Amino acid sequence: MAENRMKSRGLGRGLSALMADVNETPGAPADAPRRPDMMVPIEKIVPNPDQPRRRFDPDHxxxxxxxxxxxxxxxxxxxREKPGEAGVYEIVAGERRWRASQKAQLHELPVVVREFNDTEVLEIAIIENIQRADLNPVEEAAGYRxxxxxFGHTQEVLSRALGKSRSHIANLMRLLNLPAxxxxxxxxxxxxxxxxxxLITSDHAKEIASKIVAEGLSxxxxxxxxxxFASGEQDKPKPKKADKDADTKALEGxxxxxxGMKVFIDHKAGSESGQVTIKYKDMEQLDELCRILSS
Structure with a gap:
């Protein structure tokens, strides 16, 4: 029953209702400038406290x-008119323009005033940002959440309403399980x-993340x-080998x-055994080594 109500309700009024509300005339081009209802002093406009977008790129x-x-x-x-504050207007869509207008030192802004309840304001703010691809992955995931x-929406409902695949929504929401x-x-x-x-399933996510940033890993x-890391094969500091004594170094020389080839002696401390490594640089040296050993 609840699912049927969600299907019929969709995502509230959403962007489609928003766009219908602000069209200047029926049949007007989609990209036609909207006609403002009024000009409002910029200090009388306040941002939406539930705005899902938390970062605004300074350069943009x-x-x-x-x-x-x-x-x-x-x-x-x-x-919309801010509840409980006459003459003050809360942004439903357009916070980026409001912030940029403050930097440009504008004194008033054109607005279209609409009646939206708290649920519709939040839905529209989230959907607008998601559809405009203005959110980073964490903000988008938080918006879905x-x-x-x-509002009780399922991933299936969001998928149909937003034109996003269900796997896209599910994968993004998993990012919210990562450390802050x-x-x-x-x-x-x-x-x-x-x-x-x-990194989501790793017990060493922070360590690996630092390594990604430091080394630019793909x-x-x-x-x-x-x-x-999961198999315990991660790089570990190799134990420092003990310095060879003078006699061993002299024998290597x-x-x-x-x-006429490089010789290394690795003698196991406290025992009579060890190994000798001979390094050759080409096939001629290998042939010479074989001749010496077989003579």
Whole structure:
């Protein structure tokens, strides 16, 4: 029964309703500028506290600010009256334009005022960012989690409504199981989603993540490293060999001079046994070694 209600409800009003609400006239081109309802002082506009997008790229904001400073805000912000605060408007869509307009020192902004409840505001904020591909993987995953936890949507419902595969949604949401340090690296672009997915099941995720960043490992190299850690084959500091005594070094030198090849003696401390290694550089030296040993 609950599933049927979700199917009929879809994702609330969502972006399709938002776009229908702000079309200037029926049949207007999709890319036609929207007609603002009014101009509002910028200090009377506040951001949505549930905005899923937590990072705004400073360089992109600067570019948009320069464009707004030259051409103004072409597309008005979508806002609603802030509950309990007359004359104050809460952003439903367009926070990036609002931030860039502040940098451009605009005093007022064009807005389209619509009536949305708290649920619709959050849904639209999440869906708009996801569909515009403006979220990093962690923010997108958190957006899916919010839609599921707060509104009861299933991965199947999200998949159909957003045009994303169910596996895409499931894989992204698994990133939320990673330690906070690794999620930060992912948000900052130090790790890719592929790197992060490879770390999800590892008990050494933080150690491997640091190695990825320091050495610039590929996703394939990361997957191999995860397997090595899982099997206990990861690189470990090799025990430092004891220094050879003077007699052993002298004997290595004498044998090397006699054979014309590099000779190494590895004598096991506290025993009478060991091994001798002779290094040849080409086939001629190998033939000469065979001749000496067989003579």
């Amino acid at each position: 904001l600067e570019d948009l600010s320069n464009s707004i400073r030259e051409k103004g805000v072409i597309q008005p912000l979508i806002v 919010q839609l599921m936890d707060r 340090d690794i999620q930060d690296m992912l948000e900052q672009g130090k790790l890719s989603a592929g790197h992060a997915r490879a 996703v394939r190299q990361t997957e191999d490293l995860v397997k090595k 004498d044998l090397s001079a006699a054979l």
